Amino acid sequence: MQTIVPAIDLHLFTRGDAKQRQQLASEVDKACREIGFLIIRNHGVAREVLEKARQASKAFFSLPKDRKLAYAPPDNRFRGYYGVGNTALAYSRDEVSPPDLFERFTIGPFDFACDDYHQQFSERFFPDNIWPDEPEEFRQALQSYYRSMEALAETLMQVFAVALNLPEDYFATSIDRHISAMSVNYYPAQPDTPATGQLRAGAHTDYGTLTIVAPTESPGCLQVLRQGEWYEVQPEPGCFVVNIGDLMAQWTNDQWVSTMHRVGNPPRELAHTDRLALIFFHQPNADARVECLPSCRSPDNPARYEPTTSGEHLVNKKAKTVRRSTD
Numbered sequence: 609m610q611t612i613v614p615a616i617d618l619h620l621f622t623r624g625d626a627k628q629r630q631q632l633a634s635e636v637d638k639a640c641r642e643i644g645f646l647i648i649r650n651h652g653v654a655r656e657v658l659e660k661a662r663q664a665s666k667a668f669f670s671l672p673k674d675r676k677l678a679y680a681p682p683d684n685r686f687r688g689y690y691g692v693g694n695t696a697l698a699y700s701r702d703e704v705s706p707p708d709l710f711e712r713f714t715i716g717p718f719d720f721a722c723d724d725y726h727q728q729f730s731e732r733f734f735p736d737n738i739w740p741d742e743p744e745e746f747r748q749a750l751q752s753y754y755r756s757m758e759a760l761a762e763t764l765m766q767v768f769a770v771a772l773n774l775p776e777d778y779f780a781t782s783i784d785r786h787i788s789a790m791s792v793n794y795y796p797a798q799p800d801t802p803a804t805g806q807l808r809a810g811a812h813t814d815y816g817t818l819t820i821v822a823p824t825e826s827p828g829c830l831q832v833l834r835q836g837e838w839y840e841v842q843p844e845p846g847c848f849v850v851n852i853g854d855l856m857a858q859w860t861n862d863q864w865v866s867t868m869h870r871v872g873n874p875p876r877e878l879a880h881t882d883r884l885a886l887i888f889f890h891q892p893n894a895d896a897r898v899e900c901l902p903s904c905r906s907p908d909n910p911a912r913y914e915p916t917t918s919g920e921h922l923v924n925k926k927a928k929t930v931r932r933s934t935d
């Protein structure tokens with residue numbers, strides 16, 4: 609499998625002059641039209657923040673199963689621990705498939721204002737996080753990482769606005785009270801051969817605006833679908849993989865693509881290797897209206913999607929991916 613995901617240098621936007629910023633935005637526009645995936649270099653996220661989140665996550669997933677299950681959500685809130693067997697990402701496409709071979713720990717917004725907006729949406733989009741007592745540093749490490757991802761997503765949304773010939777702050781008021789989730793996916797070693805059609809993560813598209821992934825390098829990695837072929841995305845050390853989700857495709861009237869992806873199994877001779885990915889699913893404010901951008905439609909190319917809100921869209925998609933709440 610060859611790789612086909614272009615890499616971009618975010619410094620050109622954050623530190624560059626007007627010409628460099630425009631050049632970067634054009635590269636992003638091209639990548640989002642063609643493949644919907646990017647590798648981000650010079651992203652400005654401190655290496656230490658990433659490493660601490662990784663280490664704390666590894667320590668959590670190496671706990672015995674019954675201790676991890678103590679942090680499974682008591683309801684359908686999409687927070688806390690989900691064991692192998694709970695999720696099949698392909699369900700979101702109404703596919704029937706065996707469960708995915710990963711465990712997941714998910715967090716959402718925290719320390720937000722106690723205002724009308726957050727109260728109105730508290731049950732659906734701002735439920736309490738579930739924090740393990742062990743390892744001790746887990747909560748702090750994941751919260752710091754979440755904050756870094758929020759900042760990076762904000763910068764990327766500015767790049768997106770420029771790439772779409774919009775004012776740089778075009779999306780600002782749609783994402784300032786966002787409902788993004790962050791998951792750590794742990795893909796264990798596979799001593800037993802997976803069932804037919806069973807993958808580390810089944811083929812799916814992501815739901816939101818953009819997803820920022822920090823995967824460990826390993827066999828059994830992320831793959832993207834282009835023109836009927838699967839291509840591997842091997843991460844560059846210290847860089848992030850970013851992909852466009854369905855909401856960005858809707859906003860741009862499918863000019864930008866929300867590309868199908870999956871995580872493959874390692875070859876049997878490397879089945880003893882595991883994989884860990886930190887994944888930030890950026891999702892605009894619950895009440896943010898998502899409607900075809902004026903620059904993406906014309907009389908010949910009318911809007912393909914009904915306007916929606918970020919919250920409605922998320923609820924509709926998410927309901928499909930989980931089978932049961934405990935293992």
Ligand SMILES: O=C(O)CCC(=O)C(=O)O
Pocket residue numbers: 697793809814821823829830869870871885887
């Ligand atoms: O583990 C990865 O690299 C990506 C997983 C993924 O696509 C997802 O959880 O949506």
Ligand SMILES: [Fe+2]
Pocket residue numbers: 812813814819869
């Ligand atoms: Fe995904």
